[in-house]
Amino acid sequence: MTQYFLTLPHDAAEEPTMESMQEMDPAELEAVFAAVGAFNTALTESGALVAAGGLHPPSTAITVDATGPEPKRVPGPFVDAPEYVGGFWIIDVADEETALGWAEQCSAALQSRIEVRALQEKPE
Numbered sequence: 001m002t003q004y005f006l007t008l009p010h011d012a013a014e015e016p017t018m019e020s021m022q023e024m025d026p027a028e029l030e031a032v033f034a035a036v037g038a039f040n041t042a043l044t045e046s047g048a049l050v051a052a053g054g055l056h057p058p059s060t061a062i063t064v065d066a067t068g069p070e071p072k073r074v075p076g077p078f079v080d081a082p083e084y085v086g087g088f089w090i091i092d093v094a095d096e097e098t099a100l101g102w103a104e105q106c107s108a109a110l111q112s113r114i115e116v117r118a119l120q121e122k123p124e
Helices: 026-046 096-110
Strands: 002-011 049-054 062-065 072-075 083-093 115-118
Touching: 002 096, 026 049, 026 096, 083 096, 096 115
Parallel strands: none
Antiparallel strands: 002 083, 002 115, 049 083, 062 072
16 A cells, blocks of 8 residues: 545635635535535545645745754745645555545545645655
8 A cells, every 4th residue: 555645736826724715605615615525534434544634824834944053943935836735635545546536536526636646655
């Protein structure tokens, strides 16, 4: 079994949050929540779900650098980018094709692109 990291991109200029999503059409928002809930339930019931979560926007990040003589804590992300990871799932499945199938379901539920990457395995 291999673990895969499925990520949901967000537009950095918008920085959507749970609060800003309340501005969406209520029926549309409810449909998205229902679709994502069904996706999460299916992942859980299949035994594939390892972890999942939503992230606050990059403007809330603090970058820590302890590579020098004194640790530094700098407000903001370590890189400026037009998009950022807004949410993620870590799944444990047999192969890449299975991971891509889950990503297709996730993409359909969220009506968004989903990136899929395998987690590196420990060296033997």
